[in-house]
Amino acid sequence: MSDSRTSTDHAPYDALLLLSFGGPEAPEDVVPFLENVTRGRGIPKERLAEVGKHYFLFGGVSPINEQNRELLAALRKDFAEHGLDLPVYWGNRNWAPYLVDTLREIAADGHRRIAVLATSAYAGYSGCRQYRENLADALEQLAEEGLPELRVDKLRHFYNHPGFVRPMADATLAALAELPAPVRDRARLTFTTHSIPVAMADSSGAPDDPARDKPGGAYVAQHLDVARQIAEAVAAATGVADRPWELVYQSRSGAPHIPWLEPDICDHLEAVHQAGAPAVVMVPIGFVSDHMEVRYDLDTEAVAKAAELGLPVARAATVGADPRFTAAVRELVLERAATERGRTVERRALGALGPSHDRCATACCPNPRGPRPAAAQL
């Protein structure tokens, strides 16, 4: 068995692509960005105007691109420090640098086989297949331009990798320490992630995934698995064994008559306050960095709700460019490279669900609007 924590053999890969969502970087970017995100998705105009307002509150600048630049720099540094000579590129789904332009650059630089890290940790159409559809579209565009063919492999979901879970557990403890001492031991842990339509959640994951038969599918099962591990790590570190915790949702969009995952974080804060909770730590396990959902929906909206209730809250940091996370990305690249070379390699994963598959099945996380070409699948 080869060890992807010490190996530097990245064959057959020539490059790593960091694939992300993208965000506006100036007020005049906001509307075109939102048009890119919502093309053909039936999001009500009122919701778009509302989300536009969130961006304008922050000067029309989403924090996500700067965070990806930091992650990119941290990955390059980590790779260089560990003798991994693999170029790292960055491209987005919804804003510059656009995926198709980055792939064109990768091809021009002579690379042909690309490992892809999507900045989305969990299964689901929005976090997985949609990125693979974007890859297929971009590859088709390159083919139309007569450029050499690229092969892309998306790395497995990293939600349960120790390099993702452990920094979040530490961040939860740090947030707990920010609360006033008298309420700390009775503070609840509220894990939060992006709400998605219930139908999208129920069909998330591989067709043979046992979680797919349960309400919420792999999307909810994976979040619950991470939440449970963090709650256990916090219990072990604080000696408080019976601290209540739950998974809640935020950033709902879509038409009101379509069911999305609930409860919403603000409703939840109200409910636990009424039930006598003295304080809450909000842990945004669904998000890799402090992008707009975290800065607005949590740090602005949920914090305002808590203040209105008089409920002390603290928010745990996201993983961002934590060195344990960049090391995890290196490990996942080398793990996959070894697997592609036919080697047996350790696939580290914490929790009860085990490491995710390398290649998605055709029926994995279906597109709610019907089948479309997607790259990097069986």
Ligand SMILES: CC1=C(CCC(=O)O)c2cc3nc(cc4[nH]c(cc5[nH]c(cc1n2)c(C)c5CCC(=O)O)c(CCC(=O)O)c4C)C(CCC(=O)O)=C3C
């Ligand atoms: C699961 C999930 C993630 C986490 C996984 C991942 O990270 O990919 C995520 C991330 C993000 N979502 C983001 C922004 C938006 N998402 C929207 C809309 C939607 N998201 C959805 C799901 C998710 N989204 C869904 C089911 C919709 C409905 C429309 C559709 O079916 O696609 C809309 C439209 C307006 C609105 O409805 O809010 C915007 C502006 C940003 C950028 C933030 C920034 O600028 O810092 C990021 C990282």
Ligand SMILES: [Fe+2]
């Ligand atoms: Fe989103």
